[in-house]
Amino acid sequence: MSGDHFHNDSQIDSGSRHNDSHKHKDKYKDKEHKHKDHKKDKEREKSKYSNSEHRDSSDKKHRDKDKERLKLKDGSSDKQKDKHREKKKEERVGRGLCYFHIATVLSQLNPLALEEFPFIKSEPENDGFYHSPKHEKSLKRERDDDDAEFKPKKIKTEESEKKAKKRKQEEEVTVLVACVGMLVYILPSLCFFIPFRWEEERYTDGVKWKFLEHKGPVFAPPYEPLPSNVKFYYDGKHMKLSPGAEEVATFFAKMLDHEYTTKDVFRKNFFKDWRKEMTSEEKSKLTDLNKCDFSEMSEYFKAQSEARKAMTKEEKLKIKEENERLLQEYGFCIMDNHKERIANFRIEPPGLFRGRGDHPKMGMLKRRIRPEDIIINCSKDSKYPKPPPGTKWKEVRHDNKVTWLVSWTENIQGSIKYIMLNPSSRIKGEKDWQKYEMARRLKKCVDRIRAQYREDWKSKEMRIRQRAVALYFIDKLALRAGNEKEEGETADTVGCCSLRVEHLTLHQEMDGQEYVVEFDFLGKDSIRYYNKVPVEKRVFKNLQLFMEDKEPEDDLFDRLNTSILNKHLQELMDGLTAKVFRTYNASITLQQQLNELTSSEDNVPAKILSYNRANRAVAILCNHQRAPPKTFEKSMQNLQTKIDAKKEQLADAKRELKSAKADAKVRRDEKSKKAVESKKKAVQRIEEQLMKLEVQATDREENKQIALGTSKLNYLDPRISVAWCKKFGIPIEKIYNKTQREKFAWAIDMAEKDYEF
DNA sequence: CGGGATACTTAGTAGAATTGTT
DNA sequence: AACAATTCTACTAAGTATCCCG
Numbered sequence: 158m159s160g161d162h163f164h165n166d167s168q169i170d171s172g173s174r175h176n177d178s179h180k181h182k183d184k185y186k187d188k189e190h191k192h193k194d195h196k197k198d199k200e201r202e203k204s205k206y207s208n209s210e211h212r213d214s215s216d217k218k219h220r221d222k223d224k225e226r227l228k229l230k231d232g233s234s235d236k237q238k239d240k241h242r243e244k245k246k247e248e249r250v251g252r253g254l255c256y257f258h259i260a261t262v263l264s265q266l267n268p269l270a271l272e273e274f275p276f277i278k279s280e281p282e283n284d285g286f287y288h289s290p291k292h293e294k295s296l297k298r299e300r301d302d303d304d305a306e307f308k309p310k311k312i313k314t315e316e317s318e319k320k321a322k323k324r325k326q327e328e329e330v331t332v333l334v335a336c337v338g339m340l341v342y343i344l345p346s347l348c349f350f351i352p353f354r355w356e357e358e359r360y361t362d363g364v365k366w367k368f369l370e371h372k373g374p375v376f377a378p379p380y381e382p383l384p385s386n387v388k389f390y391y392d393g394k395h396m397k398l399s400p401g402a403e404e405v406a407t408f409f410a411k412m413l414d415h416e417y418t419t420k421d422v423f424r425k426n427f428f429k430d431w432r433k434e435m436t437s438e439e440k441s442k443l444t445d446l447n448k449c450d451f452s453e454m455s456e457y458f459k460a461q462s463e464a465r466k467a468m469t470k471e472e473k474l475k476i477k478e479e480n481e482r483l484l485q486e487y488g489f490c491i492m493d494n495h496k497e498r499i500a501n502f503r504i505e506p507p508g509l510f511r512g513r514g515d516h517p518k519m520g521m522l523k524r525r526i527r528p529e530d531i532i533i534n535c536s537k538d539s540k541y542p543k544p545p546p547g548t549k550w551k552e553v554r555h556d557n558k559v560t561w562l563v564s565w566t567e568n569i570q571g572s573i574k575y576i577m578l579n580p581s582s583r584i585k586g587e588k589d590w591q592k593y594e595m596a597r598r599l600k601k602c603v604d605r606i607r608a609q610y611r612e613d614w615k616s617k618e619m620r621i622r623q624r625a626v627a628l629y630f631i632d633k634l635a636l637r638a639g640n641e642k643e644e645g646e647t648a649d650t651v652g653c654c655s656l657r658v659e660h661l662t663l664h665q666e667m668d669g670q671e672y673v674v675e676f677d678f679l680g681k682d683s684i685r686y687y688n689k690v691p692v693e694k695r696v697f698k699n700l701q702l703f704m705e706d707k708e709p710e711d712d713l714f715d716r717l718n719t720s721i722l723n724k725h726l727q728e729l730m731d732g733l734t735a736k737v738f739r740t741y742n743a744s745i746t747l748q749q750q751l752n753e754l755t756s757s758e759d760n761v762p763a764k765i766l767s768y769n770r771a772n773r774a775v776a777i778l779c780n781h782q783r784a785p786p787k788t789f790e791k792s793m794q795n796l797q798t799k800i801d802a803k804k805e806q807l808a809d810a811k812r813e814l815k816s817a818k819a820d821a822k823v824r825r826d827e828k829s830k831k832a833v834e835s836k837k838k839a840v841q842r843i844e845e846q847l848m849k850l851e852v853q854a855t856d857r858e859e860n861k862q863i864a865l866g867t868s869k870l871n872y873l874d875p876r877i878s879v880a881w882c883k884k885f886g887i888p889i890e891k892i893y894n895k896t897q898r899e900k901f902a903w904a905i906d907m908a909e910k911d912y913e914f
Numbered sequence: 915c916g917g918g919a920t921a922c923t924t925a926g927t928a929g930a931a932t933t934g935t936t
Numbered sequence: 937a938a939c940a941a942t943t944c945t946a947c948t949a950a951g952t953a954t955c956c957c958g
Contacts, residue, residue, distance in 0.1 A: 512949065573919080652952090783926065896944075
């Protein structure tokens with residue numbers, strides 16, 4: 158049940174405990190001067206950069222970029238303030254903070270260099286590309302680990318000790334490399350000792366890259382007409398369809414087993430769009446979808462997929478190789494001297510649109526995308542991708558203020574789709590890092606902001622009260638902002654600002670608690686949010702006020718929208734938006750839960766259970782759900798059988814041990830003593846196995862409807878997990894799989910065991 | 915200010931790939 | 937080796953946020 162929000166209140170409480178109470182005075186002083194100082198600060202900061210080559214006050218974009226720089230700078234100058242207090246800590250810190258620290262110094266000398274972190278550049282490798290040392294290091298580790306896996310287990314422990322040593326050395330080398338790398342940045346600013354050819358981009362004024370070359374997208378395979386023996390029937394009579402109409406018919410036929418092909422909206426939308434693809438003759442004949450018989454087509458596709466499964470190894474291998482070839486050719490691009498993996502280089506194939514939830518456009522035809530629909534983005538001095546023979550791109554442009562390589566407009570909602578880089582890329586990694594830094598900045602001032610919105614609950618102005626209550630929900634319940642949506646264009650879902658009166662019920666008293674708000678609404682992806690939350694009296698009274706004289710379908714916050722809210726947040730903290738609260742609360746919850754749940758005496762599986770539980774607390778907070786796996790019940794049963802078997806095995810082993818002991822007592826010889834020892838070990842081993850199974854069962858049961866992946870990938874500062882692994886000697890592979898390790902390479906290299914979010 | 919356009923992040927799921935079991 | 941169970945990956949929909957224009 159998602160109603161369990163034990164961590165919410167404690168979150169707020171311990172949050173304030175964390176931030177030393179003696180700071181309170183400063184805090185309020187801060188607040189008083191905030192408005193006046195804000196502008197000044199900005200200007201002061203700006204003037205620091207005024208001698209930078211890119212200064213141009215007339216250009217708004219430049220100002221924006223300055224703002225971005227400020228964000229990064231802020232953290233480092235705060236560090237400076239805390240210098241004395243932190244001094245001792247610094248002595249203990251390893252490489253992780255070292256980056257920040259040197260970064261601080263660096264930013265004073267050459268602020269631009271800061272933007273390069275943590276991707277310090279190196280010499281080109283033999284493949285002709287530059288790789289950042291960090292990535293290289295992770296790759297190398299992985300290779301090491303892979304090797305280890307092939308070795309027998311006994312050797313592995315000795316081996317891992319050596320490996321640990323080696324890693325330490327490696328780490329030291331990395332520090333060295335880092336320092337050398339930084340020197341190179343410092344040098345040019347000290348003298349005009351210009352440069353090495355690997356002098357890299359300084360991303361000012363929103364520039365995302367200087368060089369971008371790629372091969373363009375891979376188009377969906379062309380339509381292959383059905384063999385003539387697969388027939389379509391209308392009103393019981395065979396009818397040969399034109400290729401265009403046939404293709405769309407196959408889309409429907411492939412979905413026949415799905416429940417949604419029975420839905421009215423789906424059928425209506427499909428039929429309307431299908432008719433558009435028909436010849437005029439077909440159009441006049443085919444007037445009723447209910448008379449269409451797709452069953453032969455459907456059977457044909459089922460047979461095809463069976464055949465695919467039954468293919469020989471060679472055939473499967475051939476397909477695999479072909480895929481690999483495509484990946485090698487189209488799956489990578491070159492961005493600023495780095496070869497980077499592309500996330501989605503295939504164009505989405507045509508088909509029937511199936512939105513999530515009750516979508517008014519379900520069943521509509523998603524058009525085939527042609528080269529003429531495609532906009533290519535690459536640098537002027539690159540080799541442009543070639544359109545397929547006989548075709549043209551819609552446009553080739555060279556916009557280095559965006560990160561996408563290819564775009565097209567989709568026909569269902571008219572939105573733009575993009576081809577972008579993989580999460581492991583520099584450009585995504587840096588952004589991700591930045592996101593967590595922003596959340597950490599919120600941590601520093603969240604007490605002030607909370608005090609402020611609590612104050613605002615009493616405001617004379619309705620709009621301010623609404624804003625304050627909404628922000629309270631966003632903070633306490635990790636609700637999404639809730640942008641307005643066009644009615645009839647999408648499923649009816651809401652977020653915080655778009656909540657309607659019908660989505661909450663107020664209970665003066667419920668289950669022995671006062672002032673309970675019951676939430677029940679569909680959020681993103683039409684996932685239901687259901688929660689009963691006790692709130693403060695003042696919030697409760699405000700809600701009553703907001704709901705007064707309103708119809709159920711009226712907006713709860715009629716004086717508020719996301720843009721107003723975000724503007725307000727911007728004033729409270731530079732760069733703050735509603736979604737930062739989700740990131741912040743998710744990450745801080747993970748950290749707290751990990752601290753609370755992990756005990757160092759536990760064995761590895763038990764620690765991992767603790768990790769999963771901490772992760773789960775976050776997933777519950779963020780309402781990340783999944784459909785229970787189809788095989789859930791069965792797999793639970795299987796596990797239980799295994800546990801029972803193991804228990805029996807344990808009982809047997811114990812009995813054997815007992816008799817061996819008795820035997821040894823009588824015989825008193827070496828042999829029987831040894832037998833006792835080995836029986837003891839056997840019992841221990843079995844006990845351990847049993848425990849592991851039980852842990853697994855608990856974990857799985859608790860995880861039935863909860864999806865951990867989303868929070869892990871998008872909300873939890875990976876440095877928390879890395880630090881936790883280091884602290885408790887858990888191999889990082891147990892927490893992050895290969896893809897995740899690639900995505901979080903920056904964090905894996907940056908965070909030490911004492912990292913604190 | 916409001917609405918459309920744009921860019922980018924966050925989300926759950928289907929099916930492929932891998933791993934475990936018999 | 938065959939099959940089942942589990943994990944991973946690709947896919948793409950659905951959000952957030954910001955900018956620009958009238």
